[in-house]
């Protein structure tokens with residue numbers, strides 16, 4: 362008789378969609394082979410509706426080939442307390458009705474924390490994908506979400522070795538921590554070809570390596586009038602030398618309106634609506650450099666080895682600085698940092714370990730192992746190790762080789 366595992370997969374905001382897509386695809390791939398291994402995987406995709414605009418949500422479902430959500434909680438925007446409470450109130454009955462074996466949450470948005478909190482009270486197991494990242498800055502709402510989610514989750518699936526260290530320091534037992542790699546890179550690798558054939562550069566009249574790609578939306582950069590005005594002025598100055606493409610997040614646009622910052626005064630800036638996934642990857646790949654405060658872009662630019670300046674005092678993704686092409690910057694040092702890039706004074710960067718497009722496989726394997734269903738582990742793991750040219754050692758999996 363075949364065994365069954367049921368997952369609820371949570372997606373709420375833009376940066377979640379590229380993380381759930383590979384997990385869903387891997388569940389489907391695995392399920393197609395049920396006759397072989399005897400384990401049936403079932404999933405429901407729950408969209409909390411934290412992001413709801415076509416350009417912040419629907420377009421990613423299309424680009425990434427994600428099936429329509431089974432359930433949409435349609436929580437929308439609100440203060441942190443309101444948004445979190447709305448997700449919790451609407452998610453609790455779904456859990457009671459669906460009775461999943463696991464709830465899989467990704468990233469660090471309000472929806473991630475809210476669903477984890479509900480499950481921990483109901484005794485439902487939670488797997489957190491992208492666990493263990495820390496900026497050590499509790500003024501960031503995401504940092505609070507990360508700490509709470511990791512404290513409550515049952516399985517902590519980490520994207521980089523530093524995340525394992527953070528969790529251990531917080532007293533989380535080794536047995537709960539699995540280094541699986543960066544699942545965002547699965548989506549990136551799978552969509553490279555489409556990104557590289559995007560017509561966007563031609564449409565915007567841009568040359569490869571001849572423009573700057575900017576995204577800014579963090580409250581610390583955009584929710585303060587003096588700061589946001591200064592950012593816009595500096596971007597205007599950069600645009601005098603090189604085209605600056607700035608797809609604007611709805612939060613940033615809303616704050617510009619509130620502070621009466623006239624966007625049409627910044628003539629050199631190409632301010633536009635948020636981009637699709639493929640178009641954003643295309644710009645990240647081909648920009649002279651990226652200026653951002655997004656977590657995802659720090660990682661994607663690292664993969665493409667495109668220089669990245671992160672307009673923040675800290676990052677929860679230090680591996681992008683240690684081995685990648687990322688550097689933290691501030692308004693007072695931005696010009697000098699840009700000059701370093703233009704004068705090629707920055708190191709070339711490498712791709713971190715396990716950012717290889719195979720993370721979803723390791724996630725599903727870890728979930729099977731944690732559920733006591735280990736039969737597939739050898740198949741996938743052996744293939745993976747053989748392809749990488751490593752000697753296969755069953756005892757190292759699923760923690761992987763952490764050295």
Ligand code: UD1
Pocket residue numbers: 374375376411412413414417418438439469470471472502503578610611612615656
């Ligand atoms: C959220 C995440 C952040 C992530 C970002 C990516 C939290 C605490 N923050 O921030 O970690 O980096 O998503 O985009 O979870 N809005 C729209 N349309 C939408 C969604 C939002 O117009 O589809 C506007 C609303 O005015 C809303 C504002 O953007 O009030 C902020 O949205 P919210 O979901 O609260 O946070 P983000 O800034 O998007």
